Amino acid sequence: xxxxxxxxxxxxxxxxxxxxxxxxxxxxxxxxxxxxxxxxxxxxxxxxxxxxxxxxxxxxxxxxxxxxxxxxxxxxxxxxxxxxxxxxxxxxxxxxxxxxxxxxxxxxxxxxxxxxxxxxxxxxxxxxxxxxxxxxxxxxxxxxxxxxxxxxxxxxxxxxxxxxxxxxxxxxxxxxxxxxxxxxxxxxxxxxxxxxxxxxxxxxxxxxxxxxxxxxxxxxxxxxxxxxxxxxxxxxxxxxxxxxxxxxxxxxxxxxxxxxxxxxxxxxxxxxxxxxxxxxxxxxxxxxxxxxxxxxxxxxxxxxxxxxxxxxxxxxxxxxxxxxxxx
Numbered sequence: 001x002x003x004x005x006x007x008x009x010x011x012x013x014x015x016x017x018x019x020x021x022x023x024x025x026x027x028x029x030x031x032x033x034x035x036x037x038x039x040x041x042x043x044x045x046x047x048x049x050x051x052x053x054x055x056x057x058x059x060x061x062x063x064x065x066x067x068x069x070x071x072x073x074x075x076x077x078x079x080x081x082x083x084x085x086x087x088x089x090x091x092x093x094x095x096x097x098x099x100x101x102x103x104x105x106x107x108x109x110x111x112x113x114x115x116x117x118x119x120x121x122x123x124x125x126x127x128x129x130x131x132x133x134x135x136x137x138x139x140x141x142x143x144x145x146x147x148x149x150x151x152x153x154x155x156x157x158x159x160x161x162x163x164x165x166x167x168x169x170x171x172x173x174x175x176x177x178x179x180x181x182x183x184x185x186x187x188x189x190x191x192x193x194x195x196x197x198x199x200x201x202x203x204x205x206x207x208x209x210x211x212x213x214x215x216x217x218x219x220x221x222x223x224x225x226x227x228x229x230x231x232x233x234x235x236x237x238x239x240x241x242x243x244x245x246x247x248x249x250x251x252x253x254x255x256x257x258x259x260x261x262x263x264x265x266x267x268x269x270x271x272x273x274x275x276x277x278x279x280x281x282x283x284x285x286x287x288x289x290x291x292x293x294x295x296x297x298x299x300x301x302x303x304x305x306x307x308x309x310x311x312x313x314x315x316x317x318x319x320x321x322x323x324x325x326x327x
Contacts (some may be wrong), residue, residue, distance in 0.1 A: 032044065051304055052094045054273040055087060055297055058265050062258065067095075069256050074228045076254040077218045079242060084234035086260050087297030089197050092232060099193065100230075103127045105210075106198025110273050114206035121163045130167045161209050168217045175226040194218070194229045201237035215245035260295035270313075273304060289313040292321065 056063055064323065070078065070278055080088050093102070108123040125131065131327070145233035178327055204211045231242065239255055246252045267287040291297050291314055299320070306316035 009167055011046045013087065023074055051273050052087065052090050054269050054276065055300065056259065057272065059261065064207040066256060070230065071294065073190065074254070075223050075225055076252055077222050077242065078228065078230040079238055079253060079255045080230055080232045081235045081238045081255060082258040083260060083296065084236065084239060085296050087259060088232045088258050090177065090297065092195055099217065100195045101128065101192070103194060103196045104198040106200070107194060108204045109206050117160050121160065128171055130170055148225045152182045160207070161213060163211060164213055165221030172221060172226065175221060179226055181257065185198060190228060191225055192227045194227055195232065196229065200234050204241065211241065212245040215242050219246055238254060263291055263295045266290050266293065266295060266300060269300065270304065283307040284312055292317050
C-alpha cells in the first residue's frame with residue numbers, strides 16, 4: 001500500500017516476509033547512496049577565525065608544498081602530521097572550506113560514542129551523509145537470520161563493525177557512480193576529498209577496529225582513485241599505527257609533516273592579528289614575554305584569547321603557564 005507522508009513524500013510499498021526485508025533494504029540502500037552523493041559535493045563548514053591566516057602568512061612555501069602535495073593525482077593514503085596542537089586540523093578546514101567531507105573521529109568517539117553503539121553509528125552516518133542511521137543494521141540481521149538462522153547473531157562489537165563497513169561500502173558505491181558519471185561527461189579534475197581527523201593515541205582504541213577499518217577503506221578508494229583520503233593526526237602515534245593497519249606496506253602511505261612556527265615570528269603574528277581584529281585599543285606585544293610561549297598554534301590561540309580579554313602580554317603569559325602547570 002502507498003500513503004502520503006506529512007512531508008509530501010510517498011511511503012515505500014509494504015511487502016511481507018523475506019521479500020519485504022529485501023525490498024526495504026535495497027530501497028534504503030539506494031536512498032543512502034543519494035544522500036552520500038549529495039554530501040560529497042562539499043560540506044558547509046564555518047570559517048575559522050583570522051588567526052589561522054595570520055599564523056600561516058609567513059609560511060607561504062610550506063603552504064605551497066602542502067597544496068601541491070594534496071592537488072596531485074593520488075593513489076596513496078595521505079597523512080598530515082606534526083606535533084599535537086600545531087594547527088593541522090585548523091589550517092585544513094581554513095584552506096578547504098566546502099571542498100571536502102570531514103569525518104571527525106574525535107567527535108564520533110566523544111559525546112557517548114565510545115560506549116553507546118547507537119550514538120556511535122549515528123554520528124558516523126551523519127558525518128558521511130548516510131541515511132538511515134540504524135534501521136539498516138536491524139534489517140540486515142533479520143535478513144541473515146531468515147536465510148541462515150543464527151547467522152545474524154553477531155557479537156556487539158562485530159555488529160558495530162559490520163555497520164561501519166556497510167556505511168563505508170555505501171560510500172564506495174557512491175564514489176564509483178560519481179566516477180562513472182564523470183567519465184561519461186568527460187569531466188577532469190581530482191577525485192573527491194575526505195578528511196579524517198580527531199584520532200589520538202588515547203581514543204584510537206575506544207572502538208576496537210574502527211581506526212584500522214577506516215585506514216583500510218582509505219587505502220582501497222585511494223588505490224582505485226575513487227577518492228583522496230587525508231588523515232590528520234599527531235606524530236606521537238599516527239604513522240606507525242597507519243602502517244600497521246596497512247600491513248606494513250609503506251608504499252601505500254604518503255606523509256607530510258607540519259612543524260611549529262619559529263618562535264621569533266610569534267610577536268609579528270600577534271601584531272598582525274590584532275591589527276586585523278578592529279579592536280579600539282590594540283594589546284601591547286612584548287617579544288621577551290611572548291618567547292616563553294613557543295611556536296605551537298594551540299598555545300598562541302590561547303594567548304590571543306587572554307590578551308583579548310584585557311591582559312597585557314606579560315600577564316597573559318603568566319596566566320597561561322600557571323594554567324598549564326595546574327592541569
